[in-house]
Amino acid sequence: MRKISALLFMLGIANVGISQIYLERKDGRIIFDGQAVEAEGTVFVPQEFTKGYVIQNGKKLDIAKVRLNTYDNRLEYQEGDLVKLFTLPVTEYGFDGEDGGVRLFKRGFPKVDRQNEDTYYEVLYDGKYKLLKYYKAHKLDVTSYNSATKMVKFEIGETLYILRPDNSVHKIKKDKKSVLEALGKEEEAVKSWWLKEKPNPKDEAGIAAIVGYVDSL
Secondary structure: OHHHHHHHHHHOEOOOOOOOOEEEOOOOOEEEOOEEEEEEEOOEEEEEEEEEEEEEOOEEEEEEEEEEEOOOOEEEEEEOOEEEEOOOOOOEEEEEOOOOOEEEEEOOOOOEOOEOOOOOEEEEEEOOOEEEEEEEEEEEEOOOOOOOOOEEEEEEEEEEEEEOOOOOEEEEOOOHHHHHHHHOOOHHHHHHHHHHHOOOOOOHHHHHHHHHHHHHO
16 A cells, blocks of 8 residues: 555655546556556546636635546546645536537436446536436557557547436437437427427437427426
8 A cells, every 4th residue: 555655646646545546647658457558548528637617515616727537437636746636525517618618517416327426427408407428438458469568548438318307317319219208208299399490419419409498398
């Protein structure tokens, strides 16, 4: 345990428990399961530390540099050369998006699949109904045969869910049938609006518009 703690100190990482298995060194190399590896891809959303805010105990705090480690579901912030974790629970956070808006993340939603109440989701629509986006980094071993250096590749998977007012969570695909089933609505209930607005259920903005309309009924 002393060796691990010393390693974290040398890497410039503070307040990180030894149970965490993905760590990024200052030189950009990755420590995975206690050993240095060469890595491709990223586990972070956003990819770089970005200006944002967090809410702790109902108070909003501005944070200069924040990001989410989607492999460990770990919210991190940077202070000087140190990467730190929040000592108090963060129920909501956001950061500046590329479009100039704020990307909103929350936790505290019901358990579904392998996620629990501590899992962070991006909230794409926030009303009585909610459209949630879950990010999870997956590891692929791409070490070449007979290579002395372990190579891993990380890819971030994305899954969409709809949270109904009854607190039930439903995974969706990007198609009309899946979205309406998750919302608990028949096609007839949205037919006239759909013909007029022509939302595209194959993109997130279109799905958010559908959820927003059902939320208004």
